[in-house]
Amino acid sequence: MICLGCSCLCDDIECEIGEEIKVGNACLRGFRRIDSINENRLTPRVERKEENIDDTIKSAAKLLEEAKNPIIFGPENSTLETEKEAIELAKKAGAIIDNMSSFGYSGYLVEKIFRKEVNTCTLDETRDDCDVSIYWGCDPMSSHPRMMSRYSYYPRGKNRQRGWEQDRDAISIDVRRSLTAEICDKFIKVPPGRDFELMKAFKDVLSGKIPKFGDKKSIMKIGNLIKKAEFGVLFTGLGLNYSINHIDDFIDLVKDTGFRLQPIIEGIGLNKLLFDETGHVNKINYKDKSYGIENNFVEALKGDIDTALIIGSDVASNIPLKLAKRLREINCIYVGPHSNLTSHISKVNIPTAVCGIESAGKAYRMDLKEEDLEKIVDSNFLPDQEILKRIGDAL
Ligand code: SF4
Incomplete structure (x- = not known):
């Protein structure tokens, strides 16, 4: 089976779900997603009162119908079919639609890649050809635990037969020594908010100048490694995105190095x-077919949003407390398989099947490789795409 625990979408997972749950090949995160499938399941509720599923769908549709300024957020780990339904529902409800990619600059970088303004590559090309990988403001060993072992560092690729020992270099750039930094050959600790100065230092090295920032010797060594790379890949994450104000300078640096850019992102299908x-x-x-920062989930929540439909994302755990309280005050509808803080503060809870285990569909890996997800076990829960469709039909 394919694991939907993160956007690596590992396709070699062995899984048996019966009285006992057996999982092979998955990382701990993927294992927990399957092993804890029956824990903490969401129950259909309206205003905390248990209801049947039809009534929760009707209540959700009513809230969206009466809303003046609704927003739809997510889904994160779901299918393309669900993402399509989320867009159709946003159109019908005249709602904003947004996802986690608008926190920081992940979405911005992805848009540049879609516009073909920055080079990218597939994870399979990374496995076969990459000789230098940089992890800037990301920690895949924690967030996407098998990415380095399957693609970017440890595996023997078609043209990298000697693997990480001789054929590959890995560099971590982060504000702290992360798990990824622990296994990389080189690590640069950059003080929070000072990525821009480090970028300038790398630009200096690339143009043959002495850098003026940080540990000049190691920056020069890494700069020279970047210069010599035959197939470099730069992975980014929220750490970089939150601390760089000069994102276009960052894109210029990526172009100057000739590296391919791979944002580590969830929910790229919706993007x-x-x-x-x-x-x-x-x-x-x-509502008015507009695009802009005011439609970012956080900004919209600070504004006059009155209803939010959240699909499979515990967004309340990822925003400041003040905004989580605001989410509790407005009409919030949560659609997802398990209880979490977001479901807890929502007025309507609609439970769903767990995608890729209890329901099938298609999904994109982080590099847009399309995968078919199988249904492994039967369940009484409806797939999230069906829930969204039924809300849309009831509008
Ligand atoms: S790396 Fe991601 S997709 Fe692969 S097994 Fe772990 S959680 Fe699942």
């Missing part, structure tokens, strides 16, 4: 569908 339709990957308001 692609929105891009194909609107030319933007997130922050779309279907």
Whole structure:
């Protein structure tokens, strides 16, 4: 089976779900997703009172119908079919649609890649050819635990037969010594918010100058390694995105190095569908077909949003407490398989099947490789795409 625990979508997972749950090949995160499938399941509720599923769907539709300024957020780990339904629902409800990619600059970088303004590559090309990988502001060993072992560092690739010992170099750039930094050959600790100065230092080395920032000797060594790379890949994450104000300078640096850019991102399927339709990957308001920062989930929540439909994302755990309280005050509907803080503060809870285990569909890996997800076990829960469709039909 394919694991939907993160956007690596590992396709070699062995899984048996019976009285006992047996899982092979998955990382701990993937194992927990399967092993804990029956824990903490969401129950259908309206205003904390248990209801049947039809009534929760009707209540959700009513809230969206009465909303003046609704927003739809997510889904994160779901299928392309669900992402399509989320967009259709946003159109019907005249809602903003956004996802986690608008926190920081992940979405911005993905949009540049879709526009072909920055080079990228597939994870399979990374495995076969990459000789230098950089992890800037990301910690895949924690967030995407098998990415380095399957693609970017440890495996023997078609043209990298000697593997990490001789054929590959890995560099971590982060504000702290992360798990990824622990296994990389080189690590640069960059003080929070000072990535821009480090970028300038690398630009200096690339143009043959002495850098003026940080540990000049190691920056020069890494700069020279970057210069010599035959097939370099730069992975980024929220750490970089939160601390760089000069994101276009960062893109210029990536172009100067000749590296391929791979943002480590969840929910890229929604980004692609929105891009194909609107030319933007997130922050779309279907009320007036506008695109802009005011449609970012956090900004919208600070504004006059009165209803939020959250699909499979525990967004309340990822925003400041003040905004989580605001989410509790408005009409919040949560659609997802398990209870979490977001479901707890929502007025309507609609449980769903767990995608890729209890329901099938298609999904994109982080590099847009399309995978078919199988249904492994039967369940009484409806797939999330069906829930969204039924809300849309009831509008
Ligand atoms: S790396 Fe991601 S996709 Fe692969 S097994 Fe772990 S959680 Fe699942």
